[in-house]
Amino acid sequence: MxxxxxxxxxxxxxxxxxxxxxxxxxxxxxIPISIHCWQGDDVAGFEVNKGELSGGIDVTGNYPGKARTPDELRSDLEKALSLIPGKHRLNLHAIYAETNGEAVERDQLEPKHFENWVNWAKEQELHGLDFNPTLFSHEKAGDGLTLSHPNEEIREFWIRHCIASRKIAEYFGKELGTPCLTNVWIPDGYKDIPSDRLTPRQRLKESLDKVFAVEIDEQYNIDAVESKLFGIGSEAYVVGSHEFYMGYALKNNKLCLLDTGHYHPTETVSNKISSMLMFSDKVALHVSRPVRWDSDHVVILDDELREIALEIVRNDAADKVMIGLDFFDASINRVAAWTIGTRNMIKALLYAMxxxxxxxxxxxxxxxxxxxxxxxxxxxxxxxxxxxxxxxxxxxxxxxxxxxxxxxxxxxxxxxxx
Known part of the structure; x- marks a missing residue:
C-alpha cells in the first residue's frame, strides 16, 4: 500500500x-519551530577567547563530529533542515558571532558580526532568526552572577551586552521581515541558602529596566525573559525565579518564556499555558526534556509533549505561542538529535490538530x-x-x-x- x-x-x-x-x-x-543552533557544537560558540561552559549548564558525551566553525555548523543545520518538514526558524546565541579572528567583547557585539547568519537564513529561506544574549561561559560570570551582581561595573557590562543583543535582533527582524524573539536568561543564584533573597532581585529588576529602556519596535524584536528553578551551582536559590519573571513580564509587557526543564519535576508547562494566555497576548516556549532535573535531553514524543501541543491547538493559540527548542546531547549524532527533536515537536502538533x-x-x-x-x-x-x-x-x-x-x-x- x-x-x-x-x-x-x-x-x-x-x-x-x-x-x-x-x-x-x-x-x-x-507553524514554525525555532531550532536552537547550540545542539550542533555543545554550546561552545565561536568566540576568539572561548571560555569553558558554565552557568549551571552541562553537556555530556563525546560523539565525534562536533561543529568547530560557523560553516560546519551551518552545514550540519542544512542537513537537519532537509530531513524536517515545514519552514522553520533558527535560534542563535550571542557566542555564535563571527568576528574574523578579532577578540570582540560581548558588550561590543554588532549586527555586522551576524551578517553571515542573516545571509544564510535568506539562502535557506528560513522563517526567521531568534536570539539570546549569552550571560554565561565568561570571566565576568565566573561567580555565577551577572545582571544581579553586587558589583555595579559587572552589572553594567551585562546590561550593555543585553542592549547590544536587542539591537542585533532588531537587525534580524528588519532583514528577514519577521520579528526576532530575544530571550534573556541568566544563571544568577547561590549554591547554598541565601541570607538575602530580595536584594539580588531588586538589582535584577533595575538591570532589566535599563536593558528595556532602549525602545525597539516590536515589528522587529520581541523581548522575553526566562526563569529557572535551579542549576548546577545555584541549587538553593535562583534570582530569576518563575514568580519574578512572570510578574516582570506582565507588568512590563514582555513575554514570559517557559522552559519545560526549568520547573519542579512535579510541575508541567502544559498546565501553565492556558493560564498564561489569559493575561498575555503571547507566550514563548523552550521545549526540552528534563530527566529528573533540567538535563536538556532530546525531545521525544512523550505524554507531556503531546499535552503541550494539545494546549496550544485546543486553545487556538498557534499564533500566540512561540515554540522554540532547547536541548543538547553530545552522546549521539548531533544532526540526528536536531532531527528527532524537531520532528517530534511537529508530530505532537499534528497529533493535537x-x-x-x-x-x-x-x-x-x-x-x-x-x-x-x-x-x-x-x-x-x-x-x-x-x-x-x-x-x-x-x-x-x-x-x-x-x-x-x-x-x-x-x-x-x-x-x-x-
Whole structure:
C-alpha cells in the first residue's frame, strides 16, 4: 500500500469526527519551530577567547563530529533542515558571532558580526532568526552572577551586552521581515541558602529596566525573559525565579518564556499555558526534556509533549505561542538529535490538530467524563502515523526512519572527517 493510500484510509477515520485532515496539513505548514543552533557544537560558540561552559549548564558525551566553525555548523543545520518538514526558524546565541579572528567583547557585539547568519537564513529561506544574549561561559560570570551582581561595573557590562543583543535582533527582524524573539536568561543564584533573597532581585529588576529602556519596535524584536528553578551551582536559590519573571513580564509587557526543564519535576508547562494566555497576548516556549532535573535531553514524543501541543491547538493559540527548542546531547549524532527533536515537536502538533478538540470540550462541559476519557484514550491509537508519513512525503523529506540513512551517510562523508 502506498503512503497516499494509507493516508486516504486514515483520513476517513478522522473525518468521521469532523476533522478536516487536508486543511490541517496546510495549517501545520505555517507553524514554525525555532531550532536552537547550540545542539550542533555543545554550546561552545565561536568566540576568539572561548571560555569553558558554565552557568549551571552541562553537556555530556563525546560523539565525534562536533561543529568547530560557523560553516560546519551551518552545514550540519542544512542537513537537519532537509530531513524536517515545514519552514522553520533558527535560534542563535550571542557566542555564535563571527568576528574574523578579532577578540570582540560581548558588550561590543554588532549586527555586522551576524551578517553571515542573516545571509544564510535568506539562502535557506528560513522563517526567521531568534536570539539570546549569552550571560554565561565568561570571566565576568565566573561567580555565577551577572545582571544581579553586587558589583555595579559587572552589572553594567551585562546590561550593555543585553542592549547590544536587542539591537542585533532588531537587525534580524528588519532583514528577514519577521520579528526576532530575544530571550534573556541568566544563571544568577547561590549554591547554598541565601541570607538575602530580595536584594539580588531588586538589582535584577533595575538591570532589566535599563536593558528595556532602549525602545525597539516590536515589528522587529520581541523581548522575553526566562526563569529557572535551579542549576548546577545555584541549587538553593535562583534570582530569576518563575514568580519574578512572570510578574516582570506582565507588568512590563514582555513575554514570559517557559522552559519545560526549568520547573519542579512535579510541575508541567502544559498546565501553565492556558493560564498564561489569559493575561498575555503571547507566550514563548523552550521545549526540552528534563530527566529528573533540567538535563536538556532530546525531545521525544512523550505524554507531556503531546499535552503541550494539545494546549496550544485546543486553545487556538498557534499564533500566540512561540515554540522554540532547547536541548543538547553530545552522546549521539548531533544532526540526528536536531532531527528527532524537531520532528517530534511537529508530530505532537499534528497529533493535537487531528484530535476532535471541540467535541471533547463539549463533553467536559456536559459532565460526560466517561465518554471524554474513552475518546481521549482511543484517539491515541488512531492512524496518526499514516497522516504524518504523508505529510513528510508531500514536504519532500524522508518518511519514517529512512532519514537515518541520510544521517549515517552524512556522518561517513562529513562528520567522521572532522
Amino acid at each position: 502506498t503512503t497516499k493510500q494509507s493516508y486516504e484510509l486514515a483520513k476517513q477515520q478522522y473525518e468521521k469526527w469532523g476533522v478536516n485532515v487536508d486543511a490541517i496539513l496546510e495549517q501545520l505548514k505555517n 487531528l484530535t476532535p478538540n471541540a467535541y471533547l470540550k463539549q463533553l467536559q462541559e456536559d459532565g460526560n467524563f466517561t465518554e471524554r476519557l474513552v475518546l481521549m484514550e482511543e484517539f491515541k491509537t488512531y492512524p496518526f502515523g499514516a497522516i504524518w508519513d504523508y505529510y513528510c512525503e508531500q514536504a519532500g523529506v524522508p518518511v519514517k526512519e529512512t532519514w537515518l540513512e541520510e544521517v549515517k551517510q552524512y556522518e561517513k562523508e562529513v562528520l567522521a572527517k572532522r
